[in-house]
Amino acid sequence: MDTFRLPAMTQIGHAHLQLADLDRALKFYQELAGFKTISRDHEKAMLSATGQLPAHILLTARPDAKPKPPHTTGLFHIAIRFPNRRELARGFRRLIEHGRPFQGFADHIVSEALYLADPDGNGVELYTDQPREQWRWRNGVVEMATDPLDVDALLREVENDTMIWNGVHPATDIGHVHLHVSDLPKAEAFYHGVLGFDVTQRSYPGALFVSAGGYHHHIGLNIWAGKGAPPPPPKAVGLRAFSIAIPDVATLEILKTRIQSAGISFENRRTATNQAAIFTRDQDGNGVEIIVI
Numbered sequence: 427m428d429t430f431r432l433p434a435m436t437q438i439g440h441a442h443l444q445l446a447d448l449d450r451a452l453k454f455y456q457e458l459a460g461f462k463t464i465s466r467d468h469e470k471a472m473l474s475a476t477g478q479l480p481a482h483i484l485l486t487a488r489p490d491a492k493p494k495p496p497h498t499t500g501l502f503h504i505a506i507r508f509p510n511r512r513e514l515a516r517g518f519r520r521l522i523e524h525g526r527p528f529q530g531f532a533d534h535i536v537s538e539a540l541y542l543a544d545p546d547g548n549g550v551e552l553y554t555d556q557p558r559e560q561w562r563w564r565n566g567v568v569e570m571a572t573d574p575l576d577v578d579a580l581l582r583e584v585e586n587d588t589m590i591w592n593g594v595h596p597a598t599d600i601g602h603v604h605l606h607v608s609d610l611p612k613a614e615a616f617y618h619g620v621l622g623f624d625v626t627q628r629s630y631p632g633a634l635f636v637s638a639g640g641y642h643h644h645i646g647l648n649i650w651a652g653k654g655a656p657p658p659p660p661k662a663v664g665l666r667a668f669s670i671a672i673p674d675v676a677t678l679e680i681l682k683t684r685i686q687s688a689g690i691s692f693e694n695r696r697t698a699t700n701q702a703a704i705f706t707r708d709q710d711g712n713g714v715e716i717i718v719i
Contacts, residue, residue: 430684432622432670433677434639438600439669439717440481441504445546446663448487454544455483458524459506460517460593472698475598479699480719482506482600484666491663493547497651498658499606499710501665503541503549507601508594514538514554515583520591531575536561536568536642538575546663553601561642568626568642570635603668604646605712608655610634612709613647620688621670621681621716644670657711667705667713675702675718 445451448471455461455473462477469488472481483504494500508514518540521528530541539553562569607613614634617623623636626643632650635643649655658664672678685692685706692706695715703717 430622430680431624432638433673435673435719436638436644437641437671437719438602438644439671439715439719440484441600441603441668442484442486442666442713443501443504443544443546443548444486444488444491444663444666445544445548446487446489446491447545448485450545451485451487454526455485458521458526459550460520460591460598462593475594476596480671481698482598486666488661490661491546492659492661494658494662494664497655498662499608499651499655500658500662500712501548502604502606502646502648502650503551504600504665504668505539505551505553505602505604506594507599508552508554509597510595511538511554511580512583512587513595513598514540514552515580516587516589516591517552517594518577519581519584519587531577533571533573533575534642535571535573538580540575540577548664549604551604555601555642558640566624566626567629570627570630570642600668602644602646603665604648605665605710606651606655607647607649607708607710609653609709610647610649616688616690616709617645617647620684620690621714622684665712667715669703669715669717671717671719673719678702678704678716678718681716 461473464472471485473483528542532539537553537555617636626637627635633648637644692704695703701718705715
């Protein structure tokens, strides 16, 4: 493969989760996390920060769904990105007030992050970016860390906030996805070698981060579930697919050629807004939809 790079405007579009109970999931993602429902039926729902397309979160219920087995590939977490620190603090306070437990907190230098799980055990990160001018780069690699987060200072952002909760800020989106994979070189070959993401960080033990346009990462990849880990069974809760949003059809055509040249199958699709798209799978079978925004 050549040195093709994705356009700078590339971003994550949506995450599609499989779960056991749609009503229970909506109580978390809509009532607590603050996303708005675009549409739903008895087994599926589409949500976004605005209640309008494009969607940020797709939910599909499967009555026979089982917990994702440990030591399998698939979702580590989806990362919900707030437009600023104050909005992150508002979302944080909302979840605290409703007794939602958190699993961890971190200052990653490039971002501030809160970690928890949805009712089905899917990992969820809530975060906001530090100003880009404060990110530190060296030889194409961004400096990241997992330092303690001052949660008290974060909550002080909203100690005098009297705004009535009306859901997440409309600019909230899915900033990145983080996956358990079976083999980092194979994951790098797909996401960097075929799709054209830049590698932005590889110093974390057992992990690799890639992005487009100088972002710290759009996709995190790790072997923390074990090198050579198998995929989860089809009925396990977790990630069905996620989308990569690109700015033009010309890039989509280039990616079709690159995917086909790598011997990877794909299918042509149309998005809910009738935009061109393709669906493929990565080296571990994770669904990847590439859409034109």
